[in-house]
């Protein structure tokens with residue numbers, strides 16, 4: 001298999017994802033997901049003409065008054081009768097405008113003495129001042145949220161006020177994580193000699209945690225063909241996506257590809273023209289999509305950001321799952337690139353994107369301080385400071 005371009009690999013990985021069923025979930029659980037169907041208003045908002053201020057409901061034509069206050073309209077309860085000529089009603093924010101009234105006199109511009117109400121300031125400037133008309137936000141039946149819209153906090157509020165307690169979303173994706181490597185110990189366990197803690201599983205769980213997923217961290221599997229084959233087959237039974245890290249390259253201990261094949265997986269691609277992240281593989285095993293990330297922690301991070309998160313977002317209903325990029329000036333020169341696209345870890349400065357000195361694909365200290373990836377396409381010339389480059393935000 002030859003090296004694929006990043007764009008082609010992204011398109012192919014998105015095509016691997018199935019369409020999880022649609023379910024209805026309570027509003028708070030829907031936050032951060034995508035609407036799986038249009039959501040229509042079940043009610044008109046406001047349902048009636050309401051006061052937008054605390055004050056008095058009057059007829060504009062009767063200014064400058066005086067009026068006789070005949071009762072009160074509070075939020076959730078109206079006056080209960082119609083205003084006759086010369087009459088006003090005490091009214092509060094959110095309360096229904098009594099029949100016969102058309103305008104609100106705010107209380108700061110009114111003087112009250114028993115039942116008697118007088119104008120004490122400039123008064124309302126026009127008929128209908130401080131009145132929220134019935135249906136001025138939306139009418140029943142109107143589309144409030146379109147299929148594919150992100151369920152932001154504002155859309156959650158909109159759905160609630162539109163009469164919904166539940167929203168249609170794609171069900172949470174089950175993601176199995178498998179770290180491979182004889183050298184790995186679980187995070188926090190003593191790492192003797194040349195063994196090292198497995199950082200990729202926790203990193204991936206943290207990255208995925210912002211999406212609607214249920215993580216099944218299946219821990220560390222040694223570099224053993226039979227053990228890996230068994231682990232992949234078992235993980236694929238219940239998962240929508242099986243994510244492996246490590247063992248993706250070409251050494252004798254890099255057994256992920258043969259083990260996936262032994263488990264019955266069909267591999268769609270292996271190796272992408274990018275740095276870091278070349279030995280990325282993707283395919284299917286039974287009903288599950290397989291994403292094999294490289295073991296190097298920075299390579300795993302960058303490929304997760306560019307391929308795995310978009311796949312998950314796509315399956316969760318995001319119509320635009322690929323990371324967006326933004327043009328920024330370079331704060332320092334960058335060298336030419338060869339056949340692979342390069343994703344340089346960088347910081348944001350007043351002068352623009354500043355590539356870090358340390359670009360090793362195992363250097364987590366540098367990755368942890370990076371705020372951006374500078375995207376350098378294959379076969380790009382060296383660029384001086386000040387030239388514009390595309391960047392992907394990491395936070």
Ligand SMILES: Nc1nc2c(c(=O)[nH]1)N[C@H]1C(S)=C(S)[C@@H](COP(=O)(O)OP(=O)(O)OC[C@H]3O[C@@H](n4cnc5c(N)ncnc54)[C@H](O)[C@@H]3O)O[C@H]1N2
Pocket residue numbers: 179180181183184196197198199200201245246247248249250251254276277278279293294295296297299361362
């Ligand atoms: N002769 C070649 N050698 C390599 C090539 C190549 O094309 N020809 N590709 C290199 C590239 S690029 C990458 S990236 C790495 C990735 O290789 P693997 O996916 O096979 O990863 P491993 O060999 O298993 O591990 C690499 C490195 O990362 C550490 N690691 C692995 N898993 C974890 C984990 N869960 N948490 C933290 N660190 C982990 C592992 O100990 C190794 O140090 O291959 C190059 N080689």
Ligand code: MOO
Pocket residue numbers: 274275276277278279294296299361
């Ligand atoms: O492509 Mo590897 O991910 O450079 O280190």
